Amino acid sequence: MKGLRRKEVTVYGAGMSGLIAAYNLAREGHDVLVRERETTFGGSSMFNPSTHVTPLDLEATSAYIGIDVSPAFHAVESISLYLHDLRIPLPAAGSYAVERSSRLSSLDALLYEKCLGAEVEFEFERDLVRDELGDLPPGTIIACGLNPEAYDLLGIPYITWYGWMSRGEADRSGYAWIWLDECINEYGYISYCNGLYYDLVFSYGREVDAECLQRYREFMRGAEDTDHAEWEYVSGAVPLAAPDNPRLLRDGLIMCGTISGAMDPFMGFGISGALVSGKVAAMAVEDTTAAEEEFARFTRNFASVHRFKHEVWYGLRSRVDLLEELAAVLGPQRSLRLIAEGIRKGRKGSAIPGFSPVSCS
Numbered sequence: 001m002k003g004l005r006r007k008e009v010t011v012y013g014a015g016m017s018g019l020i021a022a023y024n025l026a027r028e029g030h031d032v033l034v035r036e037r038e039t040t041f042g043g044s045s046m047f048n049p050s051t052h053v054t055p056l057d058l059e060a061t062s063a064y065i066g067i068d069v070s071p072a073f074h075a076v077e078s079i080s081l082y083l084h085d086l087r088i089p090l091p092a093a094g095s096y097a098v099e100r101s102s103r104l105s106s107l108d109a110l111l112y113e114k115c116l117g118a119e120v121e122f123e124f125e126r127d128l129v130r131d132e133l134g135d136l137p138p139g140t141i142i143a144c145g146l147n148p149e150a151y152d153l154l155g156i157p158y159i160t161w162y163g164w165m166s167r168g169e170a171d172r173s174g175y176a177w178i179w180l181d182e183c184i185n186e187y188g189y190i191s192y193c194n195g196l197y198y199d200l201v202f203s204y205g206r207e208v209d210a211e212c213l214q215r216y217r218e219f220m221r222g223a224e225d226t227d228h229a230e231w232e233y234v235s236g237a238v239p240l241a242a243p244d245n246p247r248l249l250r251d252g253l254i255m256c257g258t259i260s261g262a263m264d265p266f267m268g269f270g271i272s273g274a275l276v277s278g279k280v281a282a283m284a285v286e287d288t289t290a291a292e293e294e295f296a297r298f299t300r301n302f303a304s305v306h307r308f309k310h311e312v313w314y315g316l317r318s319r320v321d322l323l324e325e326l327a328a329v330l331g332p333q334r335s336l337r338l339i340a341e342g343i344r345k346g347r348k349g350s351a352i353p354g355f356s357p358v359s360c361s
């Protein structure tokens with residue numbers, strides 16, 4: 001495919017990775033049409049407006065994707081890890097909060113403006129549907145995020161996650177927490193930016209009952225003097241079913257963003273992977289070999305991190321009481337040092353979109 005110019009390319013999904021792919025293609029001279037199931041850009045209205053937290057190398061990522069996304073990312077100054085109620089302050093350097101929505105202050109609005117400037121065309125309320133699958137030209141980009149129907153359509157293995165979500169207005173910023181408890185196999189977390197908060201307590205592959213939500217709210221009230229009245233039960237797909245989940249191409253179609261498996265399999269961070277994956281998907285339209293090499297580079301640690309999580313971490317994770325006792329014996333300073341060292345090692349051994357700020361070298 002190398003060397004072709006002015007192709008007509010369709011992108012399904014006007015979320016972050018689809019918009020980045022669309023902009024990069026339009027800038028290179030292609031005619032790009034983005035089809036989105038919602039009434040506007042900015043991701044799924046089931047979850048957004050939302051605020052997400054991610055470790056990120058902002059400068060390297062912006063340079064790599066060819067878009068300065070730094071105005072949309074806001075430094076997190078403090079993160080607390082809670083083992084039940086035991087608080088351990090985490091190193092926050094290199095972590096950012098970002099708004100996902102169609103509001104002007106969101107990452108999506110920044111990317112959408114870029115797309116309009118590059119003459120990308122949009123069709124809203126336009127779903128990718130089963131009947132058209134066989135007719136899609138090779139090189140069509142699929143950037144449908146965490147929508148399980150899209151995974152089913154394309155035969156992509158996934159895990160369903162379930163959780164309780166609360167979102168709304170808040171005057172706080174620069175803070176986030178992560179909460180571990182046995183009633184979930186993942187975590188509860190909150191983040192803030194642009195006058196919004198987003199709070200989610202979730203598990204992979206199993207439902208989260210109302211009792212667990214009550215426990216989380218008790219923790220919030222006791223440890224953080226915070227509570228929200230409104231909670232919704234939500235679910236979605238993540239391509240974390242197997243160590244070999246990540247794949248750029250399926251039957252000639254280009255996978256982009258979360259659906260490609262470009263995410264961190266340990267913490268579930270998807271922002272850094274979606275950013276980078278938009279660029280790689282655009283590259284695949286022109287040169288599939290180069291794009292596959294790049295995709296393999298960025299996901300090279302997926303399998304080992306996936307195995308570590310299943311073979312080691314879930315065992316530890318099911319005994320938060322023991323982790324809590326250990327941390328209490330060690331004391332906050334030594335616990336923090338151990339965690340900081342773990343994060344440092346994880347980042348060193350990790351690639352985009354791993355458990356790390358991006359390394360584009």
Ligand SMILES: Cc1cc2nc3c(=O)[nH]c(=O)nc-3n(C[C@H](O)[C@H](O)[C@H](O)COP(=O)(O)OP(=O)(O)OC[C@H]3O[C@@H](n4cnc5c(N)ncnc54)[C@H](O)[C@@H]3O)c2cc1C
Nearest residue numbers: 013015016017037043052053127128145257258269270271
């Ligand atoms: C609730 C929640 C909380 C998260 N928290 C964090 C976090 O704190 N940190 C972090 O790093 N990551 C987080 N993630 C993951 C991260 O948000 C995603 O990985 C990232 O948004 C993926 O970008 P994307 O471009 O793949 O998909 P999205 O940005 O979700 O865009 C997908 C788009 O495709 C559209 N679409 C879906 N199906 C169709 C269809 N059939 N036809 C046409 N259009 C379709 C959707 O409406 C949407 O606009 C979270 C995800 C969720 C859902």
